[in-house]
Amino acid sequence: MKKKHFEDKGIPLFQIQNNYPTSKAIQLHPDLIPYLKTINPPRINKESREALLLYNYYIAQDLYDLNITFEKNNAIIPTPLLRYNFLQQVITKNSTILEIGTGASAIIALLAASQFNAQVYATEIDEEYIILAKENIAQNKLSEKISVINSKGKIIDGIFQSDFSVDFIISNPPYYDKILSPKFLWGGKSHELISEGKSGEKFIIQLIKEGWKYLNVPGILSFIIPKTRHDTLVAIEQFLNENEFEYDIIGLLAGNRTRYVFKIYKKYMKDELISSEMI
Ligand SMILES: C[S@@+](CC[C@H](N)C(=O)[O-])C[C@H]1O[C@@H](n2cnc3c(N)ncnc32)[C@H](O)[C@@H]1O
Numbered sequence: 001m002k003k004k005h006f007e008d009k010g011i012p013l014f015q016i017q018n019n020y021p022t023s024k025a026i027q028l029h030p031d032l033i034p035y036l037k038t039i040n041p042p043r044i045n046k047e048s049r050e051a052l053l054l055y056n057y058y059i060a061q062d063l064y065d066l067n068i069t070f071e072k073n074n075a076i077i078p079t080p081l082l083r084y085n086f087l088q089q090v091i092t093k094n095s096t097i098l099e100i101g102t103g104a105s106a107i108i109a110l111l112a113a114s115q116f117n118a119q120v121y122a123t124e125i126d127e128e129y130i131i132l133a134k135e136n137i138a139q140n141k142l143s144e145k146i147s148v149i150n151s152k153g154k155i156i157d158g159i160f161q162s163d164f165s166v167d168f169i170i171s172n173p174p175y176y177d178k179i180l181s182p183k184f185l186w187g188g189k190s191h192e193l194i195s196e197g198k199s200g201e202k203f204i205i206q207l208i209k210e211g212w213k214y215l216n217v218p219g220i221l222s223f224i225i226p227k228t229r230h231d232t233l234v235a236i237e238q239f240l241n242e243n244e245f246e247y248d249i250i251g252l253l254a255g256n257r258t259r260y261v262f263k264i265y266k267k268y269m270k271d272e273l274i275s276s277e278m279i
Contacts, residue, residue: 013251016085020059029058052077064115068136071104078107085252089261090222093117095167100207106133113145123151156210169211169221175200175229201235219266227258
């Protein structure tokens with residue numbers, strides 16, 4: 001029987017541990033106080049881009065000892081807690097990682113290198129973001145652990161040599177077929193969030209097809225998609241079932257928002273799950 005998680009509703013959910021409540025944040029950083037929406041209980045005004053940038057800056061600093069300069073105008077604002085929990089569910093310490101689409105903050109790469117001692121290869125398509133990502137890596141003294149590579153619009157094939165391989169391939173990929181994200185959160189560059197396909201699944205399916213060849217055994221290919229992208233989730237699961245991949249899905253719950261983490265396992269050396277005509 002093929003799995004149909006999004007119809008069965010049988011996905012395990014993990015609440016993201018928030019050990020950095022707003023009350024603690026404002027005590028440590030009174031400059032956050034003007035950005036509160038309510039004082040009692042203290043809540044950050046999540047409709048203010050400036051507020052979110054400052055709050056997430058302090059989370060990265062206080063929880064993970066990272067000094068991240070976020071891109072102020074365009075890029076989506078990355079929440080460090082969600083990305084850390086994603087990594088915690090997927091990667092193991094001292095591994096090699098390929099991250100697709102690291103963004104201007106390089107947050108996933110920085111967390112993987114600093115918290116999990118990973119050796120990271122991080123790709124990005126946007127030249128402006130690549131410059132900022134490299135600055136973030138240098139200012140955290142992690143240049144020896146993270147390389148940033150310009151993907152030039154490719155995903156993996158044509159970027160890396162055929163003998164390149166890693167333990168984990170991970171991504172917070174572009175997943176929308178059209179932009180639905182509020183403007184204050186996301187400022188403008190379509191390649192950040194838009195993927196083609198009937199429901200925005202094309203990028204992710206191509207990532208699975210290409211990534212498979214570059215995974216060590218054992219290895220895991222993993223990505224994260226919001227629950228609101230129901231059609232994308234169903235299309236990806238259908239692809240995985242049709243091609244007999246072995247995988248798990250878990251949900252990460254942050255506030256009232258759920259994101260699903262797909263973990264696809266490469267367990268055998270001679271893995272010919274993907275037929276040549278599909279590639
Ligand atoms: C949803 S954002 C994730 C950014 C960051 N990793 C994070 O978690 O906040 C997706 C990123 O993928 C990048 N991207 C889109 N197409 C790409 C490609 N073909 N190769 C590499 N990066 C790409 C976008 O520019 C964007 O920075």
